[in-house]
Amino acid sequence: xxxxxxxxxxxxxxxxxxxxxxxxxxxxxxxxxxxxxxxxxxxxxxxxxxxxxxxxxxxxxxxxxxxxxxxxxxxxxxxxxxxxxxxxxxxxxxxxxxxxxxxxxxxxxxxxxxxxxxxxxxxxxxxxxxxxxxxxxxxxxxxxxxxxxxxxxxxxxxxxxxxxxxxxxxxxxxxxxxxxxxxxxxxxxxxxxxxxxxxxxxxxxxxxxxxxxxxxxxxxxxxxxxxxxxxxxxxxxxxxxxxxxxxxxxxxxxxxxxxxxxxxxxxxxxxxxxxxxxxxxxxxxxxxxxxxxxxxxxxxxxxxxxxxxxxxxxxxxxxxxxxxxxxxxxxxxxxxxxxxxxxxxxxxxxxxxxxxxxxxxxxxxxxxxxxxxxxxxxxxxxxxxxxxxxxxxxxxxxxxxxxxxxxxxxxxxxxxxxxxxxxxxxxxxxxxxxxxxxxxxxxxxxxxxxxxxxxxxxxxxxxxxxxxxxxx
Numbered sequence: 479x480x481x482x483x484x485x486x487x488x489x490x491x492x493x494x495x496x497x498x499x500x501x502x503x504x505x506x507x508x509x510x511x512x513x514x515x516x517x518x519x520x521x522x523x524x525x526x527x528x529x530x531x532x533x534x535x536x537x538x539x540x541x542x543x544x545x546x547x548x549x550x551x552x553x554x555x556x557x558x559x560x561x562x563x564x565x566x567x568x569x570x571x572x573x574x575x576x577x578x579x580x581x582x583x584x585x586x587x588x589x590x591x592x593x594x595x596x597x598x599x600x601x602x603x604x605x606x607x608x609x610x611x612x613x614x615x616x617x618x619x620x621x622x623x624x625x626x627x628x629x630x631x632x633x634x635x636x637x638x639x640x641x642x643x644x645x646x647x648x649x650x651x652x653x654x655x656x657x658x659x660x661x662x663x664x665x666x667x668x669x670x671x672x673x674x675x676x677x678x679x680x681x682x683x684x685x686x687x688x689x690x691x692x693x694x695x696x697x698x699x700x701x702x703x704x705x706x707x708x709x710x711x712x713x714x715x716x717x718x719x720x721x722x723x724x725x726x727x728x729x730x731x732x733x734x735x736x737x738x739x740x741x742x743x744x745x746x747x748x749x750x751x752x753x754x755x756x757x758x759x760x761x762x763x764x765x766x767x768x769x770x771x772x773x774x775x776x777x778x779x780x781x782x783x784x785x786x787x788x789x790x791x792x793x794x795x796x797x798x799x800x801x802x803x804x805x806x807x808x809x810x811x812x813x814x815x816x817x818x819x820x821x822x823x824x825x826x827x828x829x830x831x832x833x834x835x836x837x838x839x840x841x842x843x844x845x846x847x848x849x850x851x852x853x854x855x856x857x858x859x860x861x862x863x864x865x866x867x868x869x870x871x872x873x874x875x876x877x878x879x880x881x882x883x884x885x886x887x888x889x890x891x892x893x894x895x896x897x898x899x900x901x902x903x904x905x906x907x908x909x910x911x912x913x914x915x916x917x918x919x920x921x922x923x924x925x926x927x928x929x930x931x932x933x934x935x936x937x938x939x940x941x942x943x944x945x946x947x948x949x950x
Contacts, residue, residue: 487671
């Protein structure tokens with residue numbers, strides 16, 4: 479288990495340490511090292527010093543490193559999943575799924591490394607040739623959240639390596655061990671020194687600000703809350719640093735009255751309960767058309783009742799602990815407030831006694847004005863609203879400042895597509911509960927973010943477009 483910082487190809491001790499806790503019982507898993515100003519500066523310097531040489535490496539060389547890392551991750555899936563479960567709390571089925579998903583970003587971007595397209599053509603006026611090429615943007619600061627400590631790291635590291643950028647990775651303080659293990663894998667896969675550096679700042683806000691004001695840092699890729707994202711955009715503006723932001727969500731589900739109820743229930747269970755609901759793509763507001771509402775609610779409640787809550791690494795557990803008691807209590811407060819405002823709890827809804835950051839799978843019916851609909855719950859709580867017409871369902875779904883993903887369930891494809899096209903979100907899933915894929919562009923509109931990760935777009939977040947005009 480790696481606990482030190484990684485700077486310029488070496489594991490180094492920090493200026494101090496901080497504990498990483500097992501959220502299932504509050505015990506300390508490890509003490510990880512923290513970085514003071516000097517160590518953060520050293521990480522930026524290492525990345526800067528390595529950038530020019532790394533940018534010149536052959537795409538195939540970079541691709542082979544990513545492919546090697548993919549193969550190591552696949553071989554170590556169970557080790558990675560166990561580490562994720564211990565520090566994050568999630569159940570092992572979710573942790574194994576994340577480990578596999580995370581590895582796929584290395585495989586996808588190993589293939590994309592050698593396929594960055596350019597352009598060469600005659601100008602319409604005929605006076606010159608137009609040559610368009612792409613070059614690495616340079617030193618990139620990567621900031622990842624606690625809910626997917628492996629997946630969010632590889633989704634950023636993969637395209638940065640593919641593009642020829644050097645990096646400073648700042649993982650979440652709650653879940654750094656998984657990120658440090660992935661760095662160890664990349665070192666074993668042959669990544670040159672200085673290309674990837676990892677720091678956990680002692681004073682996160684001021685030290686991140688200092689790095690964003692360092693002229694050597696050219697790019698910021700952040701996944702986290704909209705509130706923090708807005709602050710980082712302001713910080714990045716002083717040096718006009720390019721920003722890629724994957725921010726919060728408030729994902730709606732619209733279940734139309736011609737939907738296959740069994741298929742809708744199974745799909746929404748996936749959309750709601752993946753990662754115990756701690757996902758920006760989690761189904762946060764479920765709108766069900768009146769004609770099938772009671773049948774759907776009964777079937778959905780039964781499915782939610784089937785989750786087994788307990789320590790994530792224990793056999794048979796399907797709903798683990800949350801990353802901390804603080805995060806669990808946020809979920810409980812939202813539910814309690816919703817009940818005060820008239821919500822009817824169908825199952826769950828009570829914070830368990832005893833140790834551990836646990837909260838049960840919860841279903842509640844609410845009216846369209848309930849306050850819980852304005853919040854990203856980030857937990858296993860499913861508020862259901864009954865609506866009448868298709869137009870009302872779409873309006874309710876779009877009544878949010880966020881627009882990451884939406885879900886539509888319908889038995890008629892044309893109706894589903896019309897609804898999907900009306901959704902104000904960067905992604906829409908039709909009759910499916912999970913559509914995240916390393917080969918597809920991931921990102922949102924409105925206050926859910928800027929830019930895209932994954933797919934053909936992902937590598938371009940780390941590339942600058944250069945136009946060269948000349949006569950022949």
